[in-house]
Amino acid sequence: MVEDEKSSAIRPRKLIVRVLRATIKGLLFFALYYVCWLFLAPFAKMIPDLQQTVQIFVRVYICLVVVGELTAGTIYQHFFGVANDLFVISYLILSLNSGMFSMTYQNVALEVDLRLFLMIATMLSFIGLSKTILQAINFVSKKAENAPT
Amino acid sequence: MDIPIRMIDFATAACWIFLIVFCATAAYSIKDLRLDFGNSRMATTTDNRILVSFPLNIANNGYYDIRSFNFSTKLLGEDGSTITQGSTLIPTIGIGEKLSILHNLTLDVNDVMQSDQDFLFNDTQLNITESIGMVIGEVIPVEASGNISIPWGAPLYDLKLEKPQYIAVNYTQMQVIVSISFDNHAFFNVTGEVHLRMYNSANQLIGHGQSMVDAAQHSHFDGQIDLNVAVSSITQTGRFELDFQTPLFSFGSRVIQYG
Numbered sequence: 001m002v003e004d005e006k007s008s009a010i011r012p013r014k015l016i017v018r019v020l021r022a023t024i025k026g027l028l029f030f031a032l033y034y035v036c037w038l039f040l041a042p043f044a045k046m047i048p049d050l051q052q053t054v055q056i057f058v059r060v061y062i063c064l065v066v067v068g069e070l071t072a073g074t075i076y077q078h079f080f081g082v083a084n085d086l087f088v089i090s091y092l093i094l095s096l097n098s099g100m101f102s103m104t105y106q107n108v109a110l111e112v113d114l115r116l117f118l119m120i121a122t123m124l125s126f127i128g129l130s131k132t133i134l135q136a137i138n139f140v141s142k143k144a145e146n147a148p149t
Numbered sequence: 150m151d152i153p154i155r156m157i158d159f160a161t162a163a164c165w166i167f168l169i170v171f172c173a174t175a176a177y178s179i180k181d182l183r184l185d186f187g188n189s190r191m192a193t194t195t196d197n198r199i200l201v202s203f204p205l206n207i208a209n210n211g212y213y214d215i216r217s218f219n220f221s222t223k224l225l226g227e228d229g230s231t232i233t234q235g236s237t238l239i240p241t242i243g244i245g246e247k248l249s250i251l252h253n254l255t256l257d258v259n260d261v262m263q264s265d266q267d268f269l270f271n272d273t274q275l276n277i278t279e280s281i282g283m284v285i286g287e288v289i290p291v292e293a294s295g296n297i298s299i300p301w302g303a304p305l306y307d308l309k310l311e312k313p314q315y316i317a318v319n320y321t322q323m324q325v326i327v328s329i330s331f332d333n334h335a336f337f338n339v340t341g342e343v344h345l346r347m348y349n350s351a352n353q354l355i356g357h358g359q360s361m362v363d364a365a366q367h368s369h370f371d372g373q374i375d376l377n378v379a380v381s382s383i384t385q386t387g388r389f390e391l392d393f394q395t396p397l398f399s400f401g402s403r404v405i406q407y408g
Contacts, residue, residue: 042180043180111293113289113290120168127160128161138151
């Protein structure tokens with residue numbers, strides 16, 4: 001009875017901590033985006049869709065990070081982690097047009113071959129994806145170890 | 150399991166930071182690369198070809214060396230075929246290095262005329278496709294391309310043959326004097342021979358003559374060509390066929406009707 005009261009008191013505190021962590025993480029990512037955007041702004045004049053592309057990416061990424069943080073300590077955290085990694089991979093491939101980036105600026109056609117960058121970024125994302133899967137396996141095995149027999 | 154996962158986390162984070170910093174600096178290197186194109190110049194070579202020179206100033210203000218800097222130009226014909234092309238390769242441009250290069254494109258006027266004879270008679274534009282390729286940071290190939298137009302002055306602008314004048318030489322022969330005029334709008338002198346063949350209405354060659362032409366650049370030329378023609382073969386109408394032979398170009402059979 002006393003244990004039940006204790007756990008019910010801990011739950012709201014845990015939830016508040018999670019919400020706080022998610023808020024701080026979200027704000028940190030937004031701050032990082034604003035700092036990065038200061039460096040990217042000169043290119044926005046040359047690449048018309050750059051701001052929109054980056055904004056969509058940042059919004060979805062932050063949403064998935066915040067939801068992942070809110071579901072921390074559950075298996076759903078890892079689901080959102082996998083979703084985040086898959087989103088990064090697919091968005092990179094789609095937005096970079098499979099690595100061949102081309103644009104026209106003042107009657108000059110510019111073509112940048114980013115295939116190597118895309119390959120490395122995709123590989124890193126896949127490593128991130130496998131890490132998330134490992135975390136999920138670790139989480140499940142720990143839960144199974146701690147379960148009362 | 151926690152420690153290996155954290156190790157993977159740190160390793161991937163470090164790789165991501167390195168990759169993002171590299172890409173950002175490479176993007177800034179492209180932005181900070183200064184390319185200043187000077188005005189193109191035209192001249193003739195000793196082997197009677199036209200040399201188009203493109204001065205280019207390059208300043209690498211970026212964070213990386215530029216490798217395989219290749220400036221190429223291509224003159225395209227009306228049908229999209231390549232008339233002539235040229236390229237200039239600079240193996241490496243170091244960080245902070247400033248270079249001035251002169252890219253040359255040589256072209257044969259005869260090749261240009263094969264594409265379109267209009268270049269001889271009408272002022273027009275030479276449409277040249279420019280392309281600049283380079284490798285930034287050893288791994289990012291970048292290519293920029295565009296089109297430029299260079300004004301082309303026709304060497305035989307407003308080419309005209311005046312109405313032939315007939316002077317009797319004897320009972321059977323007649324001297325035909327044909328005045329020829331044109332404006333040389335080209336940047337080179339037109340020096341050579343002009344051949345004129347006269348045909349009557351029955352399509353018979355009735356006489357031919359030739360004359361020297363010497364028209365300085367951007368000047369008007371007036372001259373005349375004399376032909377000896379049999380009186381019996383002359384008809385009221387017919388045609389002249391005009392050929393030009395110059396060291397820079399030769400072209401045949403511009404047909405001008407008379408009568």
